[in-house]
Amino acid sequence: MRRSYSSYWCAHSLQPSYPQPPATRPGYPQNAVRVHPAHHRSGYSLRHGHSRRYRRYRRFRLLLPARRRRGDRARHSLRPPSDVVTVGRIGSRSVAFIPRHGRDHRFPPHRIPYRANLWALRSLGVRQVVAPSAVGSLRAEYGPGAIVVPDQLVDRTSGRPQTYYDVDGAVHVSFADPYCPTGRSTAVAAARAGDWQTVDGGTLVVIEGPRFSTRAESQWFAGNGWSIVGMTGFPEAILARELALCYTSISLVTDHDAGVEAGQGVTHDEVLEFFAQNVTRMRTLVAETVQSLPEERTCPCGSALDGIKLPFELP
Numbered sequence: 001m002r003r004s005y006s007s008y009w010c011a012h013s014l015q016p017s018y019p020q021p022p023a024t025r026p027g028y029p030q031n032a033v034r035v036h037p038a039h040h041r042s043g044y045s046l047r048h049g050h051s052r053r054y055r056r057y058r059r060f061r062l063l064l065p066a067r068r069r070r071g072d073r074a075r076h077s078l079r080p081p082s083d084v085v086t087v088g089r090i091g092s093r094s095v096a097f098i099p100r101h102g103r104d105h106r107f108p109p110h111r112i113p114y115r116a117n118l119w120a121l122r123s124l125g126v127r128q129v130v131a132p133s134a135v136g137s138l139r140a141e142y143g144p145g146a147i148v149v150p151d152q153l154v155d156r157t158s159g160r161p162q163t164y165y166d167v168d169g170a171v172h173v174s175f176a177d178p179y180c181p182t183g184r185s186t187a188v189a190a191a192r193a194g195d196w197q198t199v200d201g202g203t204l205v206v207i208e209g210p211r212f213s214t215r216a217e218s219q220w221f222a223g224n225g226w227s228i229v230g231m232t233g234f235p236e237a238i239l240a241r242e243l244a245l246c247y248t249s250i251s252l253v254t255d256h257d258a259g260v261e262a263g264q265g266v267t268h269d270e271v272l273e274f275f276a277q278n279v280t281r282m283r284t285l286v287a288e289t290v291q292s293l294p295e296e297r298t299c300p301c302g303s304a305l306d307g308i309k310l311p312f313e314l315p
């Protein structure tokens, strides 16, 4: 059934019931008007110069009973996943699917609720995550149509929440090797069997976006020996690790990035057009990878949190 996702709360109400991630900044509603801490404490400070929106917000808050206000805060600090999670089977395997940009592609890369997405998957019992994405190539030797299964990652994003553990103590998880070794070898074998030009290993640079890189940035990335550039691989990878999930990136090269291309650089339309042409093949590749993943995990991903005291229980 096609549903309307016109509003935030509408999407929220459609979620299956699973535990929600903990409120990470209990003092502040994240999508409400920010209130200066001094004003918070003074209780009543409708000064000249405050906007009408702020005054209305302030009046609204003062009218609410304290308990309801607290509930309001907790609810605002959580975001629902990008979309309703689809649960089904591929062969003998149970799978859950979340379109990370939403079905109507309404979340740009820097606005994707990465924490909610991974939390939702873990809550549903998912332990192995396969993450396909479109990337630009920083190497002349492979261009559009190549599949890269990276083994390293460089984070060039900024301002994205990248941990679940930002209250009640520090949790430091190892991230030296960000991808699941078993997932990687499975994806590489599936891509080779599917006749893709396959690159086993390489470094994915994740940029903040939504803009593409400048030529100088791109040349700098390439000069460092990095292989591909994308916008969604981080913080997904670290959030998966923080939940002790296996995480494997399957990156489809859609273009050469600005630094290795002689022309005008990549455009949005080129990327979408190329991805649309290859989407069926990509689906097959992901399905083959999922079916070939071992049911019992022997990789180190599942023990990523061993010996670490967590501030709350994982679902």
Ligand SMILES: [Zn+2]
Residues within 6 Å of the ligand: 180, 181, 182, 183, 245, 246, 247, 297, 299, 300, 301, 302
């Ligand atoms: Zn693993």
